[in-house]
Amino acid sequence: MPAPLPDFLEDLGHGVYAIDTGFQRPRFDAAYLIVESGRAAFVDTGTNHAVPRLLAALDALGLARDAVDWVIPTHVHLDHAGGVGLLMDALPRARALVHPRGLRHMVDPKALWLGALAVYGDEEMQRSYGKLVPVPAERAEASHDGQVISLAGRPLLLIDAPGHARHHHVIWDQASRGWFTGDTFGLSYREFDVDGRPWALPTTTPVQFEPEPLKASLQRMLGFEPLRMYLTHYGAVGQSQAEVRQLAAELRDQIDDISALALSLRDAPDRHARLKAGLMARWQAALRDRGWSGTDAFAAEALAMDAELNAQGLAVWLDRPAR
Structure with a gap:
């Protein structure tokens, strides 16, 4: 009998799993894991603070770090993409697939940080998001x-x-x-x-x-x-x-x-x-x-x-x- 999934991981069927990233409050912010024939893709990541849960989701499903082929933020707002760079550091074979208007912000997140800072302020940025990690340019590509x-x-x-x-x-x-x-x-x-x-x-x-x-x-x-x-x-x-x-x-x-x-x-x-x-x-x-x-x-x-x-x-x- 398989072990029960951790509380933050929900099986939605069809090889799709919702991961509660823990941002703000329970069941407020989800990342998704799609699993097919032993390969995996993340859609959205939450913030840096969510990355341990995303990696734990792989562990719970018996997936190795190198089983992840894609990390796909829907857009580069930080509650969706703030953890992309840090997550990519742990996934040796994954590529980031980013909207062409957002790609540069994943490779060099300084402007993204400053824009969010203007909205949320420094204290909230430090508490909720943490330092943004750039994605290596050679591991990122623009969608079309x-x-x-x-x-x-x-x-x-x-x-x-x-x-x-x-x-x-x-x-x-x-x-x-x-x-x-x-x-x-x-x-x-x-x-x-x-x-x-x-x-x-x-x-x-x-x-x-x-x-x-x-x-x-x-x-x-x-x-x-x-x-x-x-x-x-x-x-x-x-x-x-x-x-x-x-x-x-x-x-x-x-x-x-x-x-x-x-x-x-x-x-x-x-x-x-x-x-x-x-x-x-x-x-x-x-x-x-x-x-x-x-x-x-x-x-x-x-x-x-x-x-x-x-x-x-x-x-x-x-x-x-x-x-």
């Missing part, structure tokens, strides 16, 4: 739209998926009929499930939120008739094409709604505070409407960071000259 890579004969398709960030790609796994979505399919926290039904919200964190490209990315993913979506925040959602389509429709409606909210507050002197309050009020109302039994206070605490970052991202979108 429509690229197919092979994991022991299992095809993984990458497509460009702007809207949350311009350096974002998503990965289609035909074997599971699922997308590894990073942040393109929004956030869905298990605390807010109702009778097994997930709720999702779009994420507009700084600095590249663009509503129309985001909706186009959602539509392109739906064209593959997915049965499930593997979200970094958090886990697999969708048990059928119908459920995935319903979640996508709700995300599109929310994107339009919060964009309209932002435009209505463009010149407000207290814009940031009103954006945060408007977002939180919408989320709390949506949860009540779904029959969620938790309190507004719990939702406010669990979603406080998202409200702060989404408000910042909406403000950047409002102030962008080309908008």
Whole structure:
């Protein structure tokens, strides 16, 4: 009888495993491990602090370090890619596959660090992320739209998926009929499930939120008739094409709604505070409407960071000259 998996490792079927990276709180930030015929690929890594768990996941599944062929961050925000360099140091045969707009930041992470520092501050950067480790240039390559890579004969398709960030790609796994979505399919926290039904919200964190490209990315993913979506925040959602389509429709409606909210507050002197309050009020109302039994206070605490970052991202979108 095989040994039970560690608490942070979840078998999702089809050779796909979710690893709770431990970032911020339980079941907030996932990395994924795809296993096929003894070979493996990581999709997203979490931060440097997650790397011991990622390596422990290999150990739990009986996989050697040199069984990993690919490390694929969906984009280079640090909760998705902060641990790529450190992880690569432990995986002698792995190659990093990065969106072309993000590749240079994995090879030389100084600008990435400074950009995140401006958002989070030095204390939070040290506490949550640790020192970024560069990926050797000879072990990193840029993806391209429509690229197919092979994991022991299992095809993984990458497509460009702007809207949350311009350096974002998503990965289609035909074997599971699922997308590894990073942040393109929004956030869905298990605390807010109702009778097994997930709720999702779009994420507009700084600095590249663009509503129309985001909706186009959602539509392109739906064209593959997915049965499930593997979200970094958090886990697999969708048990059928119908459920995935319903979640996508709700995300599109929310994107339009919060964009309209932002435009209505463009010149407000207290814009940031009103954006945060408007977002939180919408989320709390949506949860009540779904029959969620938790309190507004719990939702406010669990979603406080998202409200702060989404408000910042909406403000950047409002102030962008080309908008």
